[in-house]
Amino acid sequence: EAQVTQNPRYLITVTGKKLTVTCSQNMNHEYMSWYRQDPGLGLRQIYYSMNVEVTDKGDVPEGYKVSRKEKRNFPLILESPSPNQTSLYFCASRWGNTEAFFGQGTRLTVV
Amino acid sequence: ILNVEQSPQSLHVQEGDSTNFTCSFPSSNFYALHWYRWETAKSPEALFVMTLNGDEKKKGRISATLNTKEGYSYLYIKGSQPEDSATYLCAQNQAGTALIFGKGTTLSVSS
Numbered sequence A: 001e002a003q004v005t006q007n008p009r010y011l012i013t014v015t016g017k018k019l020t021v022t023c024s025q026n027m028n029h030e031y032m033s034w035y036r037q038d039p040g041l042g043l044r045q046i047y048y049s050m051n052v053e054v055t056d057k058g059d060v061p062e063g064y065k066v067s068r069k070e071k072r073n074f075p076l077i078l079e080s081p082s083p084n085q086t087s088l089y090f091c092a093s094r095w096g097n098t099e100a101f102f103g104q105g106t107r108l109t110v111v
Numbered sequence B: 001i002l003n004v005e006q007s008p009q010s011l012h013v014q015e016g017d018s019t020n021f022t023c024s025f026p027s028s029n030f031y032a033l034h035w036y037r038w039e040t041a042k043s044p045e046a047l048f049v050m051t052l053n054g055d056e057k058k059k060g061r062i063s064a065t066l067n068t069k070e071g072y073s074y075l076y077i078k079g080s081q082p083e084d085s086a087t088y089l090c091a092q093n094q095a096g097t098a099l100i101f102g103k104g105t106t107l108s109v110s111s
Helices: none
Strands: A004-007 A010-013 A019-025 A031-038 A042-051 A054-057 A076-078 A087-094 A106-110 B005-007 B010-014 B019-024 B030-038 B045-050 B056-059 B062-067 B072-077 B086-094 B105-110
Touching: A004 A087, A010 A019, A019 A031, A019 A087, A019 A106, B005 B086, B010 B019, B019 B105, B030 B072, B045 B056, B045 B062, B072 B086
Parallel strands: A010 A106, B010 B105
Antiparallel strands: A004 A019, A019 A076, A031 A042, A031 A087, A042 A054, A087 A106, B005 B019, B019 B072, B030 B045, B030 B086, B056 B062, B062 B072, B086 B105
């Protein structure tokens, strides 16, 4: 089954404690992206990757890191989380102009 | 930075009403325009991907049109049903970039 898998689905953490949200896709898609969704602000792009070892900043990259060492995986790293990074995060992948497939979402709370 | 605008922000209709939403986007360097349906507590799911000026796509009671020269797309829902209640997102990508989303139109259909 074609899918994008994110983990964890829910996470509560404390300020400053490094965390990683994993994202994996099994469709051999070249494009992968991370978005955050906040009330009234829609889906805002954090980082995206057009292929292995190629990543670019989106609109809100501050406080986040990503890596694309393999085509299927695109982890999102928060080196020192802060409360303003409390949000709902989505990973998505696609190939060329075709539709994007989204992960199930990760609801992160930083206290 | 791409700026994708959607209107209205929210909409409430009665069952059986037909409705439409607007998505406007920069017409320069256009590559593709996507529409997604996003139900509460779920992940966005693709409705349409359109690439050519004048494209029209249809899926059941939902259809979409695209005007790349003037930079807008319309999504139409004919005979709205309560199960159509969701947030409808449009997104654009230019060549070689990730998808940039509008803030969405939230539709509520009363029975």
